[in-house]
Each structure stands twice: as C-alpha cells, then as structure tokens.
Amino acid sequence: MRPPSLPLQSCTRLVARNTPARIYQRHFSQAICKRGQQPRYEPPKPPPKGSDPRLARFAKVFGIFIGISIAFAYRAVKGTGDGGKTPVSAAGFVRYNLVGREQVSSTSSIFTLRAAGTTGLDIDVDFLQRAITSVQLKQPQLQIARSYTLLPPLPDQRASDIRLLIRREEGGEVSNYLHRLPLATEIEVRGPNVEYAIPQDVHKVVFLAGGTGVVPALQVVKAVAGEADVHVLWANRRREDCQSGVSDTVQPSNTWMATLLGIVSPFGGSITPTNPQVTEVTTTPSPIVTHLQDLKASGAGRVAVDYFVDDEDTRIALRDATKLVRGSFSTAANTNGRKILFVSGPEGFVKHWAGPKVWANGVEVQGPLGGVLATADLKGWEVVKL
Numbered sequence: 001m002r003p004p005s006l007p008l009q010s011c012t013r014l015v016a017r018n019t020p021a022r023i024y025q026r027h028f029s030q031a032i033c034k035r036g037q038q039p040r041y042e043p044p045k046p047p048p049k050g051s052d053p054r055l056a057r058f059a060k061v062f063g064i065f066i067g068i069s070i071a072f073a074y075r076a077v078k079g080t081g082d083g084g085k086t087p088v089s090a091a092g093f094v095r096y097n098l099v100g101r102e103q104v105s106s107t108s109s110i111f112t113l114r115a116a117g118t119t120g121l122d123i124d125v126d127f128l129q130r131a132i133t134s135v136q137l138k139q140p141q142l143q144i145a146r147s148y149t150l151l152p153p154l155p156d157q158r159a160s161d162i163r164l165l166i167r168r169e170e171g172g173e174v175s176n177y178l179h180r181l182p183l184a185t186e187i188e189v190r191g192p193n194v195e196y197a198i199p200q201d202v203h204k205v206v207f208l209a210g211g212t213g214v215v216p217a218l219q220v221v222k223a224v225a226g227e228a229d230v231h232v233l234w235a236n237r238r239r240e241d242c243q244s245g246v247s248d249t250v251q252p253s254n255t256w257m258a259t260l261l262g263i264v265s266p267f268g269g270s271i272t273p274t275n276p277q278v279t280e281v282t283t284t285p286s287p288i289v290t291h292l293q294d295l296k297a298s299g300a301g302r303v304a305v306d307y308f309v310d311d312e313d314t315r316i317a318l319r320d321a322t323k324l325v326r327g328s329f330s331t332a333a334n335t336n337g338r339k340i341l342f343v344s345g346p347e348g349f350v351k352h353w354a355g356p357k358v359w360a361n362g363v364e365v366q367g368p369l370g371g372v373l374a375t376a377d378l379k380g381w382e383v384v385k386l
Helices: 008-018 021-034 053-081 126-130 173-180 211-224 256-264 287-297 318-326 347-354
Strands: 094-103 108-115 131-139 144-149 162-167 186-197 202-210 229-236 303-309 338-344 358-360 363-365 381-385
Touching: 126 131, 126 186, 131 162, 131 173, 131 211, 144 162, 144 173, 144 186, 144 211, 162 173, 162 211, 202 211, 202 318, 202 347, 211 229, 211 287, 211 338, 211 347, 229 318, 287 303, 338 347, 347 381
Parallel strands: 202 229, 202 338, 229 303, 338 381
Antiparallel strands: 094 108, 094 186, 108 162, 131 144, 131 186, 358 363
C-alpha cells in the first residue's frame, strides 16, 4: 500500500537531513517546474565588503586616460625623431605666402616665403646672426611640422622673406606636400629655433655636409667669414645638385687604392690642401653653388669648398678628412681658438660619420661620438651633429 502523502514542509525537512544542499536544490527546482510554477527569484549577491562601484568606474576612466596620454606621447617622440617631424598646435604659427619656388634639381627646390600679414617671424635679431637657425612648416592635414634650416638672406632679399632648400623625399609627408603647393598658397610657419650658437672664439671649421645639409654650412660661412678658416666638404648623389661646382683643394686620384677607398666609404677621392682655386664655370651653376661662391668671396681667402658626387665616384676617405683636420689651406696665423667639426645631412649620413643622436628626457641630444670619426685622431676638436 502507498504511504500517505506528506506535507511539502515535512518533505523538505526530511530531504535536508539526508541530502547535500545542492542536490536538494536541484530536485526541488525540478519539482516546481513540473508543476508549472516559476522558479523562485533570488536577488543578486551584494558586492564584496569594502568595494565601491564608483571607485571601479573611476579606475576604468583613469586607465583609459593614461593609455591615450601614452599614445600621444609616443607619437610626439616618434615624430620628432623622424626627420624633425613633430605634432603641432596653433600656438606660435605665423601665416606666410609661397611667393617663389626655384628648382635646383629634379628633387629639390628653393622656396621663398613672405609674411602674409604686416609682421612675420623675428629672424633679424642680433644673436641669430651668429647661430644656425631653423623654422618649422606645418602640414595642416596631418597636423605635423618639419624643421628646415634657413638659407642666409641674399643682398636684395626683403627683410620679411625667408628662403628654404627643401628636397622632396620619398614618403616624406611634409616635403611632398610643400612641392605640390601652387604659388600664393598660405603656409603656417613657426620659429626661429637655434640649432647651434657659433662661439665667438672659433678659428677653424671643417664641415662634412650631405645633400641639403649644406645649408647650415652656408650659415656658418656667413657668420665667420674672414674670422676663421672654413672648409666645406659637400657630398651629393648627383651632379645636378651641385651643378658647376668646382673643388678648391681636391685633386682626383685614379690609383687602385683610391678606388678601393671610394667603395668602402660614402666619400672618395684624394685631398691635397692647397690654396683655393679660382675657376671659371662653363655651365649654368646651381643657385646653391652660386651662393657658396659669393660667400667664399667674402671670406678673405679663408673659405674653401670641395664637391663630391656619388655618380662620379668621387668620395672622401677618412684619412683625407683627418688631413684636413690637422692641416690648413689658408695662410692665416692660427690662434688658440676653438676648432669645430660639423656633420650635417640626412640621418644615415650623420650616423655613418659621427654616430646617431640620442633622446634624453624628451630632448634630442648629441650622444657619444661614433661612426667613422670615432676612429680618427680628433684631439682638440669639437664634433657637432646637425
């Protein structure tokens, strides 16, 4: 005979005594579902003691803010190290108009900018006349800027005008943007910035320049012409970059040893320090070559320029550069002034000769001397990377 039915409460007590809690809960839920009843609602568990939802939300928002800040900081550092490109803001920029573009070669041109308003950048300050200075040009779509060294002003140049030698680099966001602009386009410019202040007591300068890195050399020649011996060694990929440039002291050599040295060095040839030569040019010269010749004429025989072209297999070897450091081409009496060896040009050029610049505390600094010059005897010389 079937035992009599027990009340639900009694059944619960009976199962609870002999069955683990989770087994009882499963059977109890199944029994309720079979009778068509809804499961009993259980409120959510309260947060652990001591936790605060507002604090958790604040931590999440703060973490997102920190992540965004790190991303912007990385972009700023990366942009600055990549050829001088930096993120920009509206502060400090002045509107200029593109009023001239003179082609120097198939890849580079001289840009002339004129202040769009009544005032432009203050570049005619006395202390800037003895410094290597640059300005930044903005690329408005990408909101980045690129630094370009100022060309020394011409005698008939307007006081508010600035001139820049700009090469159209493959993949260069700013340089390609500038070369596409039509005349009269408005360009935002910021500066000037002092890259290097030329000391008053300098008496000897050797300048290793690659490509557009010759522009700082022009500034140095103008600043110390007649006061110091300045020897500029200018290297280019093609003759068109330095058309009609005639070397002052280089005597080309065809020996097998000179050829070998030209293969393993970014420069080549053989240098014999002599007095600068005066040679007539037979073809239309590059505007930069003309500018160099004009500055050289004002140097009272203390400025010499030598040209090296990769396509012509004329390169300078380390021993030749060392010879220039130890010797002198001019008859001026040496003093106890400072001697400076500048290395200026593309990043790879500077790295090969003097080692890379480094970043310290968010600022690009000279770093230790490396590259080819680290193996040379440069006692008494200051090496400056530009």
